[in-house]
Amino acid sequence: MQIQNDVQRILKSNIVIVNASAAATCLFDGINVSLFSEEQLHPTISIPMSEQQTILITGASGLLGANLARHYSSISNCVGWYKSNSVNITEVTAEQIDITNHETVAASLEHIQPDLIIHCAAETNVEWCEKNPELAKAINEDATEFLAQKSVELGAKFIFTSTDSVFDGNIGNYSETTQPVPLNSYAAGKVRSEALVAKVNPNAIIIRSYFYGHSPSGSRSLLEWVLVRALAGNEVPGFTDSYFSPVSVHDFADAIDAAIENDHTGLLHLGSSNRLSKYDFAHLVMEAYDCDMSLLKPITVDDAGLKADRPRDTSLDVSLQASVLGKPVPSVAEGVIRIVSGSNPFR
Numbered sequence: 001m002q003i004q005n006d007v008q009r010i011l012k013s014n015i016v017i018v019n020a021s022a023a024a025t026c027l028f029d030g031i032n033v034s035l036f037s038e039e040q041l042h043p044t045i046s047i048p049m050s051e052q053q054t055i056l057i058t059g060a061s062g063l064l065g066a067n068l069a070r071h072y073s074s075i076s077n078c079v080g081w082y083k084s085n086s087v088n089i090t091e092v093t094a095e096q097i098d099i100t101n102h103e104t105v106a107a108s109l110e111h112i113q114p115d116l117i118i119h120c121a122a123e124t125n126v127e128w129c130e131k132n133p134e135l136a137k138a139i140n141e142d143a144t145e146f147l148a149q150k151s152v153e154l155g156a157k158f159i160f161t162s163t164d165s166v167f168d169g170n171i172g173n174y175s176e177t178t179q180p181v182p183l184n185s186y187a188a189g190k191v192r193s194e195a196l197v198a199k200v201n202p203n204a205i206i207i208r209s210y211f212y213g214h215s216p217s218g219s220r221s222l223l224e225w226v227l228v229r230a231l232a233g234n235e236v237p238g239f240t241d242s243y244f245s246p247v248s249v250h251d252f253a254d255a256i257d258a259a260i261e262n263d264h265t266g267l268l269h270l271g272s273s274n275r276l277s278k279y280d281f282a283h284l285v286m287e288a289y290d291c292d293m294s295l296l297k298p299i300t301v302d303d304a305g306l307k308a309d310r311p312r313d314t315s316l317d318v319s320l321q322a323s324v325l326g327k328p329v330p331s332v333a334e335g336v337i338r339i340v341s342g343s344n345p346f347r
């Protein structure tokens with residue numbers, strides 16, 4: 001299988017054993033890996049923010065927001081907004097703000113005076129958005145437009161996190177110039193938000209992606225969902241007919257740094273250098289954590305009986321990402337190894 005070959009290739013060719021005592025150990029196909037060089041795990045990218053600057057991260061209690069808050073907390077003033085799950089990250093000032101309350105949002109922004117706003121807060125439950133279109137609009141669209149407007153007034157850079165599921169998934173390998181065709185209410189809201197952000201703040205960066213990593217709750221990403229089930233000895237159903245090109249939260253953060261550094265504006269697809277099925281992704285993760293592989297079961301999207309329609313191939317063309325990064329985009333196997341090799345920062 002191509003992915004296993006990728007893992008074997010990475011393991012055989014790139015490993016530099018450094019500081020093995022301090023590093024975690026992971027297993028891929030029974031090979032003990034101890035581990036990567038610091039540069040491979042944490043590439044040196046000059047972070048274009050400084051101590052004097054203030055970054056506001058909305059959705060800082062979520063999967064992406066928490067990882068970005070950790071990423072920026074040591075180099076800038078970092079403020080993290082949350083709604084119901086408090087943020088407990090060293091050197092991050094946490095504020096409980098409901099983004100649908102525009103008055104509170106405006107007052108807090110006035111106080112914070114951010115140089116950069118990374119807008120990660122959203123209602124991400126696709127089924128919930130299908131059933132609650134008005135509430136979903138208030139959170140995912142109206143609040144996004146309001147924040148984008150405020151970013152212009154404050155002279156702050158604005159980064160909006162959209163989704164790879166703006167596409168219908170019939171072709172795959174979508175580039176920034178492909179016309180989105182959303183299949184469900186959540187994705188349609190993201191398409192409208194992208195247009196609103198681009199109109200209100202033409203200097204904004206609009207990122208489409210699918211990412212994975214550890215989160216404060218331990219249950220927000222597909223990687224965690226697979227691990228929680230597998231480590232509890234439960235079956236792990238994996239879609240064999242749903243493809244994507246997910247990016248690790250660490251590679252996502254590096255790409256944001258590069259995009260800011262290069263003054264990128266407009267759409268930017270963030271993914272990995274290869275596409276794979278969700279079944280194969282679960283296989284990679286379970287192998288990496290030495291799980292019982294017999295728990296992994298192939299299923300199809302139709303078997304799952306979901307209410308909201310799901311695109312079948314949301315893989316992204318990452319040519320622009322490579323050009324913004326100035327280097328090749330990591331593969332999924334490389335991204336998973338980067339997550340597995342680090343400790344879980346939220347434990």
Ligand SMILES: NC(=O)c1ccc[n+]([C@@H]2O[C@H](COP(=O)([O-])OP(=O)(O)OC[C@H]3O[C@@H](n4cnc5c(N)ncnc54)[C@H](OP(=O)(O)O)[C@@H]3O)[C@@H](O)[C@H]2O)c1
Nearest residue numbers: 059061062063064082083084085098099121122161163211
């Ligand atoms: N996960 C993915 O792979 C993926 C894929 C494509 C796009 N995206 C997009 O990327 C962004 C981040 O996703 P994620 O997976 O990190 O999300 P997540 O883990 O589901 O977290 C969502 C965040 O939004 C906050 N939030 C929700 N409603 C809010 C409200 N009314 N006011 C203030 N905060 C609110 C939540 O706060 P509390 O937890 O405190 O309630 C939480 O911090 C979202 O825009 C999402 O649509 C995600």
